[in-house]
Amino acid sequence: MKALGVLQGEFLESLLRDDEAPPRVAIYRRNVLAALSGALEAAYPVTLRLVGAAFFLEAARTFARATPSTSGDLHAYGGEFPEFLSGYSHARALDYLADVARLEWACHESSLAADAGGFDFEALARVPPQRAAAIRFTLAPAVRLVASPHPVVSIWEANQPGRDGTPRTTTGAEHALVWRADGEVRVERLGEGEWGALAAFARGATLAEASGCLGADAAAFLGDGLARHVRDGIVAAFAAPGEAM
């Protein structure tokens, strides 16, 4: 008799194929595809709205057969869907679609990321002013930064529930900050310089290095921008000069 692992391997294989299946096996096949496409629909509601249910389901099926789920937790499924969409021939006319999906996956990850601890203002006050430029700020676990040559934030905003789907602009690059306030994920459009400074923090840059991204906006960022990001819990911690990260 076949070993358990062989029986299971053959059965799972039969669920992922696209041929004729006995009716009872077809029930499982439908269940599996419903679970996987349902997880994608939950993570990518704007993408779904942009392409419509039938297109989305067909894309989800094609993706599912090529990219099996690797976790018993469906929230972990679908991170490669944007990459799949960027090469999906039927979506070629929608050049912004994959980047909108990237923004949505960033939102999905943000929603489940760890909570940040409180910012240690007292420790910051103890850093001597002459060493402030060497501080390395770190971002909260729920922060994600997405940049695109397409107006992805405008498209995302226009396709939220209750909105009519018309973006404020249809051209131009946009830089998105994804963060979380009171458990709720927020998406915000940032200027390129400010976005670049936060991205530099995410890479472990010092305050001086990050300010280099800002050009003429450096003064405004150091005055109000940084303070706002700290207040909103976007910048969550820092390493003082000489401290290990």
Next chain:
Amino acid sequence: MAAQGAPVVGIGLRAPHYAQVLERRPDLAFLEVHSENFFGDGGAPLAWLERFRGAYPLSLHGVGLSLGSADTLQERHLAKLEALVHRFEPLLVSEHLSWSSIGGRHANDLLPLPYTEEALALVIERVDRVQERLGRPILLENVSTYHAFAESSIPEWEFVAEVARASACRLLLDVNNVHVNAFNHGFDARRYLAAIDPASVAEIHLAGFEEADGCLIDTHGAPVSPEVWSLYEAAVARFGAQPTLIEWDTDIPALDVLLGEARKARAILVPREVGATARALP
């Protein structure tokens, strides 16, 4: 376990009812949630669960451990579950007598086991390891199935009874699944109940099925059927007033519909207190 003495009925809590349950605080003995919905590191889901935990005893019901897979147990999944169990100290922890992954690929569905000696030995060993890891007993649920492996050599009811006997776990008896399988595979549901040791059942699930092409499908998307209520009465007569849960996962109705089903279950658990129970519930 709170089951002793007072008969207790709970509902499977899903996102559309989160806010209402906290606001209305319906008279329920416990809330059951899917463990994997709280596997994130932080954010809103865990904040909700903290609030539910403050208001009701919890039951963590896993759908993704793939206990019956010939693959090794998934360490990452088990570690997440362990952390959740330690943080929330649930009243009950349960998983399914099934598998959902092989070769690292997941179907994210509860797939049928071939009922063989090999599968039996594997499940018993896995249950022992999970219980040891979590430091507490778990409940195992019988699943609904549509496909039967020609390789099966043990009737499902004997397989289920033997898992409970040989490992220290108890059973989460899904009465709807017994009915669905009896219909789909042509056996007597009451014979199934009679094969299970009365002391091994520690929770009962009730849900609705739908029929398609001569097969009953466990959709959790309909009211509990009259046949399943009748089988539930037989189960209560044999296994006693075990904690009972109403599950509804697709086409989720208004909370009051679930509470109505919970009331019906309670009426069967405590026939003499039907009037009092109905008044006590909102």
